[in-house]
Amino acid sequence: MAVTVLDPTGERQPAERQLTARLESLSGKTIGLLDITKPRGNVFLDRLEELLRERIDGVEVIRFKKPTFTKNAPVDLRHEISVTCDVVIEALAD
Numbered sequence: 001m002a003v004t005v006l007d008p009t010g011e012r013q014p015a016e017r018q019l020t021a022r023l024e025s026l027s028g029k030t031i032g033l034l035d036i037t038k039p040r041g042n043v044f045l046d047r048l049e050e051l052l053r054e055r056i057d058g059v060e061v062i063r064f065k066k067p068t069f070t071k072n073a074p075v076d077l078r079h080e081i082s083v084t085c086d087v088v089i090e091a092l093a094d
Contacts, residue, residue: 023087028058032085034073035065041091048089064088 003019023029031052033045049061064081066073073081081088 026052026056026059026087029056029086030060030062030084032062032064032081032088034081034088034090035063036069036073036090036092037066038069038092045089045091048091 005017033049035041035045045063049063052059052061062084064077066077
């Protein structure tokens with residue numbers, strides 16, 4: 001199945017990227033929840049964390065927060081997420 005992902009960054013030439021394989025299960029995995037600091041994103045992540053803990057055995061949830069939603073996450077934050085988490089969910093809300 002082909003998947004088309006639109007990139008809003010205004011690239012003149014579309015980049016070809018390979019999708020990362022999905023995990024078979026989230027059981028026993030570490031899930032990072034990234035709050036990008038848009039209003040009410042934390043409310044969404046609070047509920048999502050609650051559901052993840054209720055529904056997935058042995059899941060560990062770690063919360064992260066960007067300093068501002070107007071810029072990319074700092075390199076050190078991205079690195080920390082990449083070395084501590086199996087998957088990450090980013091919240092965007094208003």
